[in-house]
Amino acid sequence: xxxxxxxxxxxxxxxxxxxxxxxxxxxxxVIAAGRMAPSAMNRQPWKFYIVTDKEExxxxxxxxxxxxxxxINRIHLKDVVKMTLGFFHFSKVMDYLKTDDxxxxxAPVVIFITSPRKDEWGTLDAGxxxxxxxLAARAMGLETCPVGFGRFVTQTKDFFRLNIPAKEQVExxxxxxxxxxxxxxxxxxxxxxxxx
Numbered sequence: 467x468x469x470x471x472x473x474x475x476x477x478x479x480x481x482x483x484x485x486x487x488x489x490x491x492x493x494x495x496v497i498a499a500g501r502m503a504p505s506a507m508n509r510q511p512w513k514f515y516i517v518t519d520k521e522e523x524x525x526x527x528x529x530x531x532x533x534x535x536x537x538i539n540r541i542h543l544k545d546v547v548k549m550t551l552g553f554f555h556f557s558k559v560m561d562y563l564k565t566d567d568x569x570x571x572x573a574p575v576v577i578f579i580t581s582p583r584k585d586e587w588g589t590l591d592a593g594x595x596x597x598x599x600x601l602a603a604r605a606m607g608l609e610t611c612p613v614g615f616g617r618f619v620t621q622t623k624d625f626f627r628l629n630i631p632a633k634e635q636v637e638x639x640x641x642x643x644x645x646x647x648x649x650x651x652x653x654x655x656x657x658x659x660x661x662x
Contacts, residue, residue, distance in 0.1 A: 480609035499602030506587035529622035573641035609645030
């Protein structure tokens with residue numbers, strides 16, 4: 467199989483990481499791959515805010531989890547169930563309870579990706595950028611997971627530590643590190659392509 471296709475098929479959302487740092491030079495290469503993503507009118511609107519300090523990552527994780535729980539209190543039961551399942555990512559509850567990092571899973575690198583608040587295509591552009599980052603990381607022997615809850619960092623008391631200007635919005639976070647699990651591939655829906 468072609469190496470690019472193999473990389474796409476082998477990439478998984480990993481939620482267990484080895485306690486090993488990732489060199490800044492490797493992070494820089496992964497970010498450079500993100501910059502190569504397509505964007506509307508080639509605006510390249512993304513910015514990257516990278517956290518590698520273990521204690522800072524745990525701090526943001528605790529605060530984001532707290533914000534998420536407050537949001538759960540304000541929504542309907544059906545939405546609570548959906549959000550809770552998403553929060554656990556269908557992993558075993560006991561694994562969840564054993565960790566002290568319920569959002570970033572002990573990954574040594576968290577990349578917050580932003581786009582301008584008034585850019586109607588910014589979310590799509592950031593998503594394509596995140597995919598490039600995840601595929602590049604995989605090609606370099608790293609694992610990743612996109613974290614939608616990363617957007618809640620803006621509602622934490624320590625958000626100011628990221629130095630993200632008010633004109634930007636956090637779209638998502640991508641965690642990066644040396645994986646300590648090999649999740650199985652989920653079945654793919656295959657009856658969803660239509661030639662017209």
